[in-house]
Amino acid sequence: MKLSTALIKNVIESAVFASPEPLTVDELLNLFADEEKPSRLQLQTLLKELQTEYATRPLEIVEIASGYRFQVRAKFSPWISKLWHDKPPKLSRAMLETLAIIAYRQPVTRAEIEAIRGVVVSTQIIKALFDREWIVVVGHREVPGRPALLATTREFLDAFSLKTLAELPPLAALRDLEAIDKELI
Amino acid sequence: MSVSEFKPSDVLPLTDSVPQAYARVYDEILTQLPEDLYIPPDALAVFLESFEGPLDLLLYLIRKQNLDILDIPVAEITRQYVSYIELMQELNIDLAAEYLLMAALLAEIKSRLLLPKPAQAQAEEDDPRAELIRRLQEYERFKQAAENLADLPQEGRDIFIAHAQAPVRDILPSEPFVGDFSLLLNAMRDVMQRAQLQQSHVVAEGGLTLEQRLQEVLARLKTGATIAFNELFTLQEGRIGVVVTFMAILELLKQQLIELVQEAVFTTIYVRQYGLGET
Numbered sequence: 158m159k160l161s162t163a164l165i166k167n168v169i170e171s172a173v174f175a176s177p178e179p180l181t182v183d184e185l186l187n188l189f190a191d192e193e194k195p196s197r198l199q200l201q202t203l204l205k206e207l208q209t210e211y212a213t214r215p216l217e218i219v220e221i222a223s224g225y226r227f228q229v230r231a232k233f234s235p236w237i238s239k240l241w242h243d244k245p246p247k248l249s250r251a252m253l254e255t256l257a258i259i260a261y262r263q264p265v266t267r268a269e270i271e272a273i274r275g276v277v278v279s280t281q282i283i284k285a286l287f288d289r290e291w292i293v294v295v296g297h298r299e300v301p302g303r304p305a306l307l308a309t310t311r312e313f314l315d316a317f318s319l320k321t322l323a324e325l326p327p328l329a330a331l332r333d334l335e336a337i338d339k340e341l342i
Numbered sequence: 343m344s345v346s347e348f349k350p351s352d353v354l355p356l357t358d359s360v361p362q363a364y365a366r367v368y369d370e371i372l373t374q375l376p377e378d379l380y381i382p383p384d385a386l387a388v389f390l391e392s393f394e395g396p397l398d399l400l401l402y403l404i405r406k407q408n409l410d411i412l413d414i415p416v417a418e419i420t421r422q423y424v425s426y427i428e429l430m431q432e433l434n435i436d437l438a439a440e441y442l443l444m445a446a447l448l449a450e451i452k453s454r455l456l457l458p459k460p461a462q463a464q465a466e467e468d469d470p471r472a473e474l475i476r477r478l479q480e481y482e483r484f485k486q487a488a489e490n491l492a493d494l495p496q497e498g499r500d501i502f503i504a505h506a507q508a509p510v511r512d513i514l515p516s517e518p519f520v521g522d523f524s525l526l527l528n529a530m531r532d533v534m535q536r537a538q539l540q541q542s543h544v545v546a547e548g549g550l551t552l553e554q555r556l557q558e559v560l561a562r563l564k565t566g567a568t569i570a571f572n573e574l575f576t577l578q579e580g581r582i583g584v585v586v587t588f589m590a591i592l593e594l595l596k597q598q599l600i601e602l603v604q605e606a607v608f609t610t611i612y613v614r615q616y617g618l619g620e621t
Contacts, residue, residue, distance in 0.1 A: 175506045216504050231500040238499070245498040250394055253488035261487055273480055276395030276440050317494040318501055326490035329483045 160193045166203045170218075179224035179315070222314035222321065252282050256291065260313070261328050264295050264306035283307075291316065396444035397481040399426065404478075411478055414471060416455060420448040447474065525604070529571055529611055530588055537577050537584045550583055555590040563600060563615045571602070571611040 160168075172188055173180055182200055189195065195203070204225060208218050216227050229237050238244065248256075255278055258270045270278050286292045291313035297303040309322070319325065393399045403422050404411055424445055430437055454470040495501045559574060575587050591613065594600040604611045 174504070177505055227504040229502040229504050231495045234500045234502065237502045240502075245496075248492060248496075250488060253492050254394060254484055257484050257487040257491050260491070261484070273477075273484055274395055275397035275444070275477065275481060316497045317491070318497070319494070326487070326494075329486050 160189070160195075162199075162203070165189075165195050165199070166207065169200065169203055170207055173218060173225050174227050176226075179221060179226040181224035184224065219318060220320055221318055222311045228318075249282075251279070252285060255282050256286060256309075256313075259286075259292055259307050260309050260322065260325060263308035265308075266298055266304040266306060268304060270307075289313075289316070394485075396441045397478060398485070399423065399441070400444065401478060401482055401485070411482070412475060414475070416448065416452045416471060420445075420452055423448060525607065526602070526611065533572060533575050533577075533584055533588075534581065537575070537579075537581055539577075550579065550586045552586055552589055552593070555586045556593060559587070559590050559594060559613075560599060563613065566615060568603075568612045568614040571613055574613060 168188060169185055172185060182197060182204075185200055186194060186197065204218065204220075211217050215230055215233055217230055218225055218227055254274055255270055258273055259265055262269065262273075267278050267283070283292075289312070290310055292307050293310050294305040295308040296306045298306055314320065314322070393402065400419065400423060401411075403419055403426075404414060409415065409419075427437065427441055427445055430441075451470045451474060497503065562569060562574070571591075574591065575584050577584070579587075591600070595602065598616050600613055601616045602611050602613055
């Protein structure tokens, strides 16, 4: 039986709302029986329509790395954050710098992070990033000591409302070393 | 006052306001501080903590004076850098070794700049500052990237996930099995009876060991899965297979590696890893 577009849209909206985890297009498609399944394109169109409909609401449907989810718009955080007694721990500069290097330079070793920052990377910072599941070991560099190669995870993208790494703010351009040499001479 | 509110510029216009003799007369450093310049030691600790290492401190010194990173006056920067370091040491702040290494590096660069260079080698030899400049630039890029990252909307800080609270739907009771042991034996008898029906299909000797079966059962439950008691048995293995599996289950129970749960008498008994129900 073919379902009406309005019904499909309602199912999508309620599924994204009811799911504790973000839902991918595939997961949404799987909710429908074979004969009632909308096309992928139709589903994506309906998601777009929903996003437009929510444009005037305090909630929004956003696509992040793990799929679609409902979230409260950032501008309401001053009020909504009061629902929770303990604030999320503020990310220290050391942690953010370490995370930035891993995100832009992945996969990297700890030694490479230290070379850029000029200080030893503390074990607590790396552990805290692992605890948040923002980074993983993706392999080992085949050099003596086989240092672990670190990379960011989908959870990291989700936490910063990013779909892909390409959405990270661009890294400032480095002035060409040769140009620097010329200026120096 | 929290660390984040603290601006380094509030505390230490050190090299600007302190006479030149300051850094030279080691013994008199503290007495020579102008009286109006009170620096509480704690504030200095905070000041130092606000730097993420020697590169960060250097960048601060360079930026504070609007100097071009590509053309650092090494002598001047070194002097300022060292005076900060000395003051910190004077106040017994435990300096990371990297700060001292940077001071040594600056001194080396300065001395290399002073050395006359052989005429023909000059073209090939890099400016001694080049490597430091490269590192400063690279660090500054990621310092900026970290700030950009901090500005992104963060889950739990700026963004709050909205979803309906799913009703609690515990399919299995979380209490461990406390029923009559005969229930387990009944279940066992059922399996044995079914195995008997299939026994004629057994052709070769199974060669089953209890040890092996222990591992297999554990492996199936490793993922946190809950498996029906019956499903652990492979009827095609015949009586021996069933007995070995049953012994394995009993042994794992005894070792508290698995636990059995049953919702009500005569319903299916489930097997799972020990302690899963408590979380």
